[in-house]
Amino acid sequence: MTKNSIHNLEEIASQxxxxxxxxxHACQSGHPGGSLGCTExxxxxxxxxxxxxxxxxxDGIGEDLFFLSNGHISPVFYSVLGRSGYFPVEELATFRKINSRVQGHPTTHEGLPxxxxxxxxxxxxxxVAIGAAQAKKLNSDDSFIFVLMGDGELQEGQIWEAALYAPHNKMDNLIAIVDYNGAQIDGPTAEILSLGNLRGKWEAFGWNVLDxxxxxxxxxxxxxxxxxKELSGNGRPTVILLHTEMGHGVDFMMGSHKxxxxxxxxxQLASALGQNRESLGDY
Structure with a gap:
């Protein structure tokens, strides 16, 4: 049974x-492309x-946890947290401002819920997600750990060290997600450093792979x-290859690494707002 209708979720996504x-726009700084692509x-x-x-x-005992690895897409993370009730949505107006808790990249020392x-x-x-997943196993906590990474981020070697560790330790409460939009700051990932057969790589490391x-x-x-979630309990972590479009929902941003x-x-702001209905009220 779902908690919300798909229509309601789409209304939230528009906001x-x-x-x-x-x-x-307000601070003339930040990363809209990947944020828009990961809204759904x-x-x-x-x-x-x-x-x-x-x-x-x-600590998050007894609940599912989410970790954002590609922290530059903080705008979508902050918006969803605010709209979920973690902090007042009005605080979004302080994004990237001096002494704000809503910094350009998420930080813990600011104490933002x-x-x-x-x-x-x-x-x-x-x-980090593997550490949290292992802690939940040790504490007999059957909740899930979710983590989001960018596809360009997979060019980092630490990812593949961690990818070896999780199946070896049967982290089947871990769900990793790759924002598979084919773009990074300098251009297409295929041109910067090709990821090759990404499904085959994860499968070879012992993961369940979903597209x-x-x-x-x-x-x-x-x-x-x-x-x-249904794949849990089989002794293998799961990775989702999430095929998104950078800038989705704003026509002049869609599909462009720029x-x-x-x-x-x-x-451009006026055009973008005209394409996305105000459904919950602007902050």
Whole structure:
């Protein structure tokens, strides 16, 4: 049984996209492309798939946990956390401002509810997620650990050290997700450093591998995440190859690596907002 209708999730996603472009525009800094591409994923996790408790504590005992490894897509993370009730959505207006808790990359020392690790130095999130998954195993806590990585991030060697460790230690409560949009800051991943047969690599390391071919289609994302949960208990971690489009939902940003870390101007903001309905009220 689902917690929210797909329509309701799509309405939330529309508002989250408005939050993303408004946050980045206001400070003329940030990363809208990947944030827009991962909107369906984060909305599905926090409003539907993850079992979460009221309030926030860092330990997260008895609830599913999410770690953002590619911390530069913080706008979508902050928006979803705020819209989920972790902190007032009005705080999004302080994005990247001095002394704000809503920094360009998530940090723990600011004490922002919902943030369990500092991230932005690419390649580290999977290792942290494995540690949390192993802790839950040791504590007989049957909750899940989710972690999101960028596909360009997979060019970091630490990812593959961690990928060896998880199956060896039977971390079947771990669900890793790769934002498989084929783009990184300098261009297409295939040209910068090809990932080759990505499914074959993960399978060779001992992981269950799921493809969500329509990573910007809400129903497909929800179904894929629930399927990943169903694979638990077989002694193998699961990785989802989430096929997304950078900049999805804003036509002039879609499919272009050029919007990885560029803020829209006033006219571009107006166009982006015109393509995404205000459904929950702007902050």
């Amino acid at each position: 989250v996209r408005r939050d993303i472009v408004r946050m980045v 994923l984060l909305v599905s996790l926090y409003f539907e798939v993850m079992d979460r408790k009221e309030g926030f504590d860092v 919902g943030i369990r690790i500092s991230s932005g130095s690419l390649g580290q999130g999977l290792s 969500i071919e329509r990573g910007n289609h809400m129903q497909s994302v929800v179904n894929g995440l629930y399927k990943a 919007w990885h870390g560029v803020a829209p101007n006033d006219d």
